[in-house]
Every structure is written in structure tokens, then in C-alpha cells.
Amino acid sequence: MPFTEVSLPSSPPAMVTTPVVKIAVSPSILTLRFPLKPLPIPSGAGVFRRPSPLRLRRIRSTAVAAWLQDSGATVAVLAGAYSLVLSFDFLTKRNLIEQNLSRKLVHVLSGVLFMSSWPIFSSTTGARYFAAIVPLINCLRLVAYGLGLFTNEGLIKSVTREGKREELLRGPLCYVLVLLVCTLFFWRQSPIGIVSLAMMSGGDGFADIVGRRFGTLKLPYNKRKSWIGSISMFTFGFLFSIG
Ligand SMILES: C/C(=C\COP(=O)(O)O)CCC[C@H](C)CCC[C@H](C)CCCC(C)C
Numbered sequence: 001m002p003f004t005e006v007s008l009p010s011s012p013p014a015m016v017t018t019p020v021v022k023i024a025v026s027p028s029i030l031t032l033r034f035p036l037k038p039l040p041i042p043s044g045a046g047v048f049r050r051p052s053p054l055r056l057r058r059i060r061s062t063a064v065a066a067w068l069q070d071s072g073a074t075v076a077v078l079a080g081a082y083s084l085v086l087s088f089d090f091l092t093k094r095n096l097i098e099q100n101l102s103r104k105l106v107h108v109l110s111g112v113l114f115m116s117s118w119p120i121f122s123s124t125t126g127a128r129y130f131a132a133i134v135p136l137i138n139c140l141r142l143v144a145y146g147l148g149l150f151t152n153e154g155l156i157k158s159v160t161r162e163g164k165r166e167e168l169l170r171g172p173l174c175y176v177l178v179l180l181v182c183t184l185f186f187w188r189q190s191p192i193g194i195v196s197l198a199m200m201s202g203g204d205g206f207a208d209i210v211g212r213r214f215g216t217l218k219l220p221y222n223k224r225k226s227w228i229g230s231i232s233m234f235t236f237g238f239l240f241s242i243g
């Protein structure tokens with residue numbers, strides 16, 4: 001049977017001569033032979049066989065279990081999102097917490113708690129789409145209330161600066177859209193989404209909370225921002241991203 005011979009010398013690469021190609025490797029010469037015609041495929045290798053009924057039942061039950069797990073996780077996280085806003089609505093209505101601090105705590109907790117909920121979803125490829133339902137519904141919710149289609153004074157009071165419904169269509173809506181995009185395109189597989197959400201929720205949130213209270217030393221190029229606020233942004237963003 002004719003072969004194409006490939007020999008690998010241990011010495012520095014010699015001139016390539018056809019049909020033998022010399023490639024430098026150490027420590028010894030290897031001779032590889034490539035048969036010119038395809039190797040005989042052993043019988044049964046790579047031949048598709050229909051799964052047995054028992055195996056089909058197992059596949060179906062695993063898929064149903066994952067679907068139930070993801071559905072339950074989605075409902076639980078949606079309930080968590082609603083409860084979070086309701087809790088801060090309760091606190092701000094009774095003046096137990098100032099509005100700005102309420103907004104920033106919702107800002108921090110929404111992203112951090114949402115990422116923390118990701119492990120309760122299944123390991124199937126469809127899990128991210130179930131998880132994405134949560135920010136999607138909250139996006140629709142913010143648009144509906146921001147456009148005045150419905151009224152929710154508690155939501156407006158706990159997540160806006162001045163208590164105007166139009167504000168829902170700016171910071172909060174952008175924030176939840178970022179949650180949606182990171183869930184769909186990065187999910188648990190890529191650190192890009194996790195680091196981005198950690199910086200957006202934990203970092204930016206604490207930059208405001210710390211900077212507004214202790215930020216006397218302002219940045220030279222931006223008198224609205226302070227050194228302690230910027231340091232808090234990176235410190236808490238980093239801590240939440242590795243957390
Ligand atoms: C207040 C928020 C953003 C404000 O940004 P900025 O004005 O400071 O620029 C965040 C708004 C959050 C939203 C109302 C609720 C989002 C819930 C989230 C999708 C899911 C959280 C689930 C978790 C289990 C609580």
C-alpha cells in the first residue's frame with residue numbers, strides 16, 4: 001500500500017524535501033506514515049442507533065425535571081424582585097429610609113441578588129431563557145408605569161430620584177435592560193456578564209452610597225465625584241464580581 005512518509009528529525013529542521021516533510025522535534029526522530037486511502041471503519045463505530053424506550057423515558061423525564069426546576073426558579077425570582085421593591089416602598093413611605101438611599105440599595109440588591117439566584121436554575125442550555133424572563137417582565141413593568149399606562153407610586157418612590165414616573169424610563173430601564181442582555185448573552189459561562197453586573201450594581205451603587213456621604217475630596221477633573229466614591233466603585237465592584 002503506498003504511503004506518504006513524514007519523518008521528524010531530532011536535529012534542527014533540515015530543508016523540506018518532498019514527499020518527506022522534516023519538522024524539528026526533540027528528542028528523537030518519529031516517522032509517521034499516512035496511508036493514502038481511508039482506514040477501514042470498524043463495524044458499528046459512529047452508526048446511529050435509536051435509543052431504547054427506557055432511555056427515551058429517561059431523556060424525557062430529565063427534560064421535564066429541568067423545565068419544572070427552571071419554571072419554579074423563574075417564579076421565585078420574580079417574586080423576589082417584586083418583594084424587594086415592595087420592601088423599600090414600605091421603608092420610604094414611612095420615612096424609615098431616605099429616597100436616594102432606597103434607590104441605591106435597590107440598585108445594588110437587584111443586580112447582586114439576581115446574579116445570586118442564577119445557580120438555582122438548571123444546567124440545561126435553556127435555563128438562561130427562563131432566567132431572562134425576570135428582567136424582561138421588569139422591563140415591561142417599568143415601561144408600562146413610566147408611560148403612565150398604570151400607576152405604582154411605591155415603585156416610583158423607591159427607585160426614582162424625584163418621584164416622577166418618567167424617571168423609570170431612564171436609569172432603572174437601562175439597568176434592567178443590561179441585566180437582560182447579560183443574562184441572554186453571557187449567563188453563567190462568561191465572566192464578562194458577571195463582572196459587568198457586579199460593577200453596575202455593586203460598584204456604581206456603593207460609589208453613590210459612600211461618595212455622597214464621605215466624598216469631600218473631589219476628583220480634579222470632575223467636581224461632582226470624589227476619590228472615595230471612585231475607589232468604592234472599583235472595590236465593591238471587584239468584591240461582588242469575585243463573590
Ligand atoms: C433603582 C435601579 C436603577 C437606578 O439606576 P440609577 O437611577 O441609579 O442610574 C434598579 C431598578 C431595579 C428594578 C426596579 C427591579 C429589577 C429587578 C431585577 C430584574 C430582578 C431582581 C431579582 C432579585 C431576586 C431581587
Ligand SMILES: Nc1ccn([C@@H]2O[C@H](COP(=O)(O)OP(=O)(O)O)[C@@H](O)[C@H]2O)c(=O)n1
Nearest residue numbers: 207208209211212215224225226228229230
Ligand atoms: N465616583 C463617585 C460617584 C458618585 N459619587 C457621589 O454619588 C453621587 C451620585 O453619583 P452618581 O453618578 O452615581 O449619580 P447618579 O447619576 O447615578 O444619580 C454624586 O453626586 C456624588 O456625591 C462620588 O462621590 N464619587
